[in-house]
Amino acid sequence: MKLWKTVRRFLPLSLLAFVLAGCGETNLTALDPKGPQSQWLFDNMLLSLYIMAFVTIVVFAIFFIILAKFRRNPGDDEIPKQVHGSTALEITWTVIPIILLTILAVPTITGTFMLADKEPDPEVGENTVSIKVTGHQFWWQFDYEKEGFTAGNDVYIPVGEKVIFELHAQDVQHSFWVPALGGKVDTIPGITNHLWLEADEPGVFKGKCAELCGSAHALMDFKVIALERDEYDAWVEGMTAEVPEPTETLAQQGRAVFEENSCIGCHATGGMGTAAGPALSNFGNRTTIANYLEHTPENLEAWIRDPKGLKQGAVMPAYPAMSDEDMEALIAYLESLTID
Known part of the structure; x- marks a missing residue:
C-alpha cells in the first residue's frame, strides 16, 4: 500500500x-x-x-x-511434452535475431561511411x-x-x-x-x-x-x-568588407568608448578574430546576447555591467561603473554593426 x-x-x-x-x-x-x-x-x-x-x-x-x-488446471498431473534440445527451435531463435541484426546492420554500415565522408x-x-x-x-x-x-x-x-x-x-x-x-x-x-x-x-x-x-x-x-x-x-x-565609420554622432561616440575600454582587444569587428571573445562584426543582426538573452538594449546593458551575474563562469570583465552616457553611446555603436 x-x-x-x-x-x-x-x-x-x-x-x-x-x-x-x-x-x-x-x-x-x-x-x-x-x-x-x-x-x-x-x-x-x-x-x-x-x-x-x-x-x-x-x-x-x-x-x-x-x-x-x-x-x-486443478487435478491435472500430466507433464507437458518436453522440447529441450529441439534442433528446430534452436535454429529458429538463432536465425531470427541474425536476420533482424542484418536488417539493422546494412543501413548502419552504409550510413556510417556516408557520415564519415x-x-x-x-x-x-x-x-x-x-x-x-x-x-x-x-x-x-x-x-x-x-x-x-x-x-x-x-x-x-x-x-x-x-x-x-x-x-x-x-x-x-x-x-x-x-x-x-x-x-x-x-x-x-x-x-x-x-x-x-x-x-x-x-x-x-x-x-x-x-x-x-x-x-x-x-x-x-x-x-x-x-x-x-x-x-x-x-x-x-x-x-x-571594411567596417564603415558610424554615421550617427551617438554611435561615433560609442566607438570611442569601445576602443577606450579595450573592448577591441577581445572582440574583433572585422576580419579574423581572436580566442579572447566572440567577433562582433554583425552583432546588430543577432537575435540573442551571450547566446541566450533576448537582444534588447536593456539586456545588453545588463550584460556589459555584470556578465558573470547573467552567465556564471563568463570571463568577460564587468563594467558596473560605466556612466549612463557612455553606456548609451556604446550600445548605439554595437547596434550599428550590421550586415545588410
Missing part, C-alpha cells in the same frame, strides 16, 4: 515532466530532420523502433498464448564551405579561414551544400550538436575532429553544447543560419 501511495503521489509530476519534455525551442529536436545527415539518423531510429516493436509484440503474443493454452562536394568543388569551429567556455568561435573572417556564436551556411566543420576546443571538452541537421561530435583540446552538415532549406537551426563543460554549460548555445547561395555570398562579402 505504501508503494502504491508513493506512485500515486509522483505519477502526476512524472506525466507533467513527460509532457513538458516535448515543449522546447524550435528546431532543437532530432525528430524534425532538415538535412540528409539528420534524415538518415531519423530513418535509422525509426527502423530500430519498428524492429523493437515487432519483437515485443511477437514475444508478448507467444507469452500470452502459452499462458492461456498451457495453464495448469568529409570530401568536398564535387558539384561545388573549390567553393565548398569549410569552417573551423573552436569551443570555449562558454561560447563558439567560427573561423572562415579561406574567406578571412571570424564569426561568433552564429554560423552561416549555404543551403543544399555540404559544409565541412573542423572541430577544436580551447579549454575543456565540448560537443558540437545541431539536432535538426545532424549528430553530435566532440571538440577535444589537442585533437581535431571533423563533421559535415547540410541544410535542405533556409532557416535558423538551434545548436547546443552536448557535453557538460562547466557552470554555464546549459547556456552554451549557438545558431546555424542557412541561406540561399546568393544571400550567403552577400553575407560573406559584408563580413569581409
Whole structure:
C-alpha cells in the first residue's frame, strides 16, 4: 500500500515532466530532420523502433498464448511434452535475431561511411564551405579561414551544400550538436575532429553544447543560419568588407568608448578574430546576447555591467561603473554593426 501511495503521489509530476519534455525551442529536436545527415539518423531510429516493436509484440503474443493454452488446471498431473534440445527451435531463435541484426546492420554500415565522408562536394568543388569551429567556455568561435573572417556564436551556411566543420576546443571538452541537421561530435583540446552538415532549406537551426563543460554549460548555445547561395555570398562579402565609420554622432561616440575600454582587444569587428571573445562584426543582426538573452538594449546593458551575474563562469570583465552616457553611446555603436 505504501508503494502504491508513493506512485500515486509522483505519477502526476512524472506525466507533467513527460509532457513538458516535448515543449522546447524550435528546431532543437532530432525528430524534425532538415538535412540528409539528420534524415538518415531519423530513418535509422525509426527502423530500430519498428524492429523493437515487432519483437515485443511477437514475444508478448507467444507469452500470452502459452499462458492461456498451457495453464495448469486443478487435478491435472500430466507433464507437458518436453522440447529441450529441439534442433528446430534452436535454429529458429538463432536465425531470427541474425536476420533482424542484418536488417539493422546494412543501413548502419552504409550510413556510417556516408557520415564519415568529409570530401568536398564535387558539384561545388573549390567553393565548398569549410569552417573551423573552436569551443570555449562558454561560447563558439567560427573561423572562415579561406574567406578571412571570424564569426561568433552564429554560423552561416549555404543551403543544399555540404559544409565541412573542423572541430577544436580551447579549454575543456565540448560537443558540437545541431539536432535538426545532424549528430553530435566532440571538440577535444589537442585533437581535431571533423563533421559535415547540410541544410535542405533556409532557416535558423538551434545548436547546443552536448557535453557538460562547466557552470554555464546549459547556456552554451549557438545558431546555424542557412541561406540561399546568393544571400550567403552577400553575407560573406559584408563580413569581409571594411567596417564603415558610424554615421550617427551617438554611435561615433560609442566607438570611442569601445576602443577606450579595450573592448577591441577581445572582440574583433572585422576580419579574423581572436580566442579572447566572440567577433562582433554583425552583432546588430543577432537575435540573442551571450547566446541566450533576448537582444534588447536593456539586456545588453545588463550584460556589459555584470556578465558573470547573467552567465556564471563568463570571463568577460564587468563594467558596473560605466556612466549612463557612455553606456548609451556604446550600445548605439554595437547596434550599428550590421550586415545588410
